[in-house]
Amino acid sequence: MVLATVSEPSAKEEVPAVAGVACHGLVKDFGSGENRLRALHGIDIDVRCGEMTLLVGPSGCGKTTLISIIAGLLTPTAGSVTLFGTPQSALRGDRLVDFRAQNVGFVFQQYNLLPSLSAVENVSIPLLVVGWRRPAALQRAAAVLREVGLGERLHSSPTKLSGGQQQRVAIARALVHEPRLLVCDEPTAALDAQSGQTVMGLLKQVAVKSDRTVIVVTHDSRVFQFGDRVLEMADGRIVQDSVTPRGSQELVRSENSAS
Amino acid sequence: MIWVAWRMLTGDTAKYLGAVFGVAFGVLLITQQASVFVGIISRTANPLSDVREASIWVCDEYLQNADEIEPMSDNAVYRVRGVEGIEWAVRLYKGMARARKPNGLFRQVILLGIDDQSLVGAPRKILMGDLASLRRPSAVFIDKSGYESLWPGEPLTIGREIEMNDRRAVIVGICETSAPFQSFPVIIACYSQATGFVARERNQLSFVVGAPVPGVSPAEACRRITAQTGLMAMTYREFVWLTIKYYMENTGIPVNFGITIVLGFVVGTAIAGQTFYLFTLENLRHFGALKAMGVNNRRITGMVLLQSLVIGLIGYSLGIGMAVAFFEGTKQSLPQLRGINIPWQIAVGSGLVMIVIMSLTSLLSLRKVLTLEPAVVFRG
Ligand SMILES: Nc1ncnc2c1ncn2[C@@H]1O[C@H](COP(=O)(O)OP(=O)(O)O)[C@@H](O)[C@H]1O
Ligand SMILES: [Mg+2]
Numbered sequence: 001m002v003l004a005t006v007s008e009p010s011a012k013e014e015v016p017a018v019a020g021v022a023c024h025g026l027v028k029d030f031g032s033g034e035n036r037l038r039a040l041h042g043i044d045i046d047v048r049c050g051e052m053t054l055l056v057g058p059s060g061c062g063k064t065t066l067i068s069i070i071a072g073l074l075t076p077t078a079g080s081v082t083l084f085g086t087p088q089s090a091l092r093g094d095r096l097v098d099f100r101a102q103n104v105g106f107v108f109q110q111y112n113l114l115p116s117l118s119a120v121e122n123v124s125i126p127l128l129v130v131g132w133r134r135p136a137a138l139q140r141a142a143a144v145l146r147e148v149g150l151g152e153r154l155h156s157s158p159t160k161l162s163g164g165q166q167q168r169v170a171i172a173r174a175l176v177h178e179p180r181l182l183v184c185d186e187p188t189a190a191l192d193a194q195s196g197q198t199v200m201g202l203l204k205q206v207a208v209k210s211d212r213t214v215i216v217v218t219h220d221s222r223v224f225q226f227g228d229r230v231l232e233m234a235d236g237r238i239v240q241d242s243v244t245p246r247g248s249q250e251l252v253r254s255e256n257s258a259s
Numbered sequence: 260m261i262w263v264a265w266r267m268l269t270g271d272t273a274k275y276l277g278a279v280f281g282v283a284f285g286v287l288l289i290t291q292q293a294s295v296f297v298g299i300i301s302r303t304a305n306p307l308s309d310v311r312e313a314s315i316w317v318c319d320e321y322l323q324n325a326d327e328i329e330p331m332s333d334n335a336v337y338r339v340r341g342v343e344g345i346e347w348a349v350r351l352y353k354g355m356a357r358a359r360k361p362n363g364l365f366r367q368v369i370l371l372g373i374d375d376q377s378l379v380g381a382p383r384k385i386l387m388g389d390l391a392s393l394r395r396p397s398a399v400f401i402d403k404s405g406y407e408s409l410w411p412g413e414p415l416t417i418g419r420e421i422e423m424n425d426r427r428a429v430i431v432g433i434c435e436t437s438a439p440f441q442s443f444p445v446i447i448a449c450y451s452q453a454t455g456f457v458a459r460e461r462n463q464l465s466f467v468v469g470a471p472v473p474g475v476s477p478a479e480a481c482r483r484i485t486a487q488t489g490l491m492a493m494t495y496r497e498f499v500w501l502t503i504k505y506y507m508e509n510t511g512i513p514v515n516f517g518i519t520i521v522l523g524f525v526v527g528t529a530i531a532g533q534t535f536y537l538f539t540l541e542n543l544r545h546f547g548a549l550k551a552m553g554v555n556n557r558r559i560t561g562m563v564l565l566q567s568l569v570i571g572l573i574g575y576s577l578g579i580g581m582a583v584a585f586f587e588g589t590k591q592s593l594p595q596l597r598g599i600n601i602p603w604q605i606a607v608g609s610g611l612v613m614i615v616i617m618s619l620t621s622l623l624s625l626r627k628v629l630t631l632e633p634a635v636v637f638r639g
Pocket of ligand 2: 063064065185
């Protein structure tokens with residue numbers, strides 16, 4: 001299985017307790033003066049590798065803002081983010097962009113696939129960004145699409161795919177370059193229950209089997225069961241941090257034996 | 260990434276064609292209007308400008324344009340011939356006459372009288388008839404579109420008669436001439452005949468045209484003629500430009516066309532710029548996603564520039580193509596526009612205009628894309 005073998009196979013068995021993402025005292029203000037709005041009020045979290053972390057909470061509580069900062073798309077007003085040992089503040093301009101290209105994968109609620117490219121072409125983009133040649137990128141993209149069960153739809157236009165299929169293409173695109181961090185904002189919000197389960201199952205597999213850090217923003221309670229850890233936010237703060245009863249290894253093992 | 264830019268562009272056929280046709284129509288507008296203007300204004304010396312064998316034009320010293328002519332005395336031709344360095348010089352008559360058909364219908368016509376012996380100024384494109392027959396008494400040539408306006412819908416035939424100044428003239432030939440500014444028929448006769456087709460005046464000689472001997476430049480010959488005879492002498496080019504300048508300075512044509520060209524420019528810019536800008540705006544979400552995925556600003560700039568280059572090039576080619584098709588297509592149906600084509604300077608000029616427009620809109624689009632917060636990709 002390609003997803004499982006992309007990083008060194010030997011590192012698979014025990015999950016190292018290396019901090020994947022560490023946030024410290026994150027504050028984010030939008031606007032200034034009268035209109036200033038504090039979206040994050042000092043967030044401290046550590047997210048370990050090989051874990052699927054769910055970020056939940058009511059709309060407007062700051063979830064998107066938090067993951068945007070973690071992914072390096074927004075600069076915090078105060079506080080720091082360290083990704084796999086690299087402080088984000090040490091990266092500026094193009095170096096931050098390149099870091100993102102190599103280490104972060106994105107899954108959006110609205111998929112954000114380029115409608116004029118086929119599924120496999122969409123998936124190949126992150127590889128092109130990090131300098132792969134097109135034929136090799138397309139080949140690898142096709143392999144990853146097969147992994148997510150879309151081997152039959154490689155050359156379909158995203159507009160011809162169902163929502164669940166589009167989100168699987170988006171996941172393949174987020175993974176194709178083997179980023180260490182996967183950031184997903186409401187990936188199941190636009191999907192029916194069945195597709196939502198499939199998508200979360202895929203993300204879960206990815207997280208555990210390949211030692212990635214996966215952060216999923218969701219307020220879809222149907223998928224809470226997939227999290228190894230659930231961070232609950234309210235009003236710009238983390239109000240609850242809970243580890244779900246079923247350990248991550250266990251879940252994947254039971255899924256594997258079922259399939 | 261260049262490949263992704265290309266696919267973004269061509270994959271969405273509707274938007275792509277929209278932007279390409281926007282540019283194409285802009286180019287068409289500018290090219291077409293500017294060409295018509297240049298075509299019309301350069302007609303002002305027609306059909307005299309057909310007399311290309313003459314590099315020297317001599318006329319009354321106060322002449323301002325090719326349409327208002329103060330005749331010189333007939334002996335002017337001998338005085339010009341007497342100037343050193345002149346190889347040959349002949350008479351040329353130009354005036355207006357009234358041509359009446361046997362049924363009484365008449366039209367104002369432009370009358371050219373060319374030297375009886377040398378036939379300098381004879382039409383070059385003869386569609387029917389024989390030039391030598393012009394020397395026969397009462398013989399005239401008429402231009403094709405003049406013939407068609409006198410006998411609309413009838414086939415070209417020679418032998419028809421008209422009457423000018425109560426004198427019979429027989430059409431012995433049909434020719435093409437450069438379209439005159441006023442769309443009057445052009446009648447060509449020998450000098451000795453032509454002066455009989457108009458009311459008698461004391462002086463009748465409109466122009467003396469000629470050429471210098473080899474080794475003497477037309478400009479030098481003109482200086483000598485003016486010095487020796489006191490007449491105005493100009494090179495062919497100066498003569499054509501004298502008339503063009505007169506029309507530019509003394510008629511509403513440049514203002515009217517100027518306004519149309521400026522409007523064409525503004526509308527063309529608006530259409531071309533707007534469609535490309537919209538194209539970028541509609542793709543903003545995708546550019547945001549690409550930026551989030553780690554495409555840096557340099558590459559984003561390359562993508563936008565490639566897209567504008569492709570749209571600009573294809574749109575420009577299409578626009579010039581449509582302008583050519585317009586002039587080709589109207590050749591038959593709009594005789595007023597005959598002979599107007601696209602000077603290469605205008606083709607290049609509208610190309611430059613498009614480069615400016617596309618650069619400006621690319622800059623605007625780029626500003627939009629480059630300042631885009633990649634975090635917007637998470638927002639609906
Ligand atoms: N770019 C922005 N400018 C101003 N306010 C913003 C911006 N982005 C988010 N906010 C505000 O910050 C708060 C948190 O938003 P967000 O992180 O999107 O919440 P969530 O994802 O939990 O729904 C909201 O009150 C929102 O209005
Ligand atoms: Mg949100």
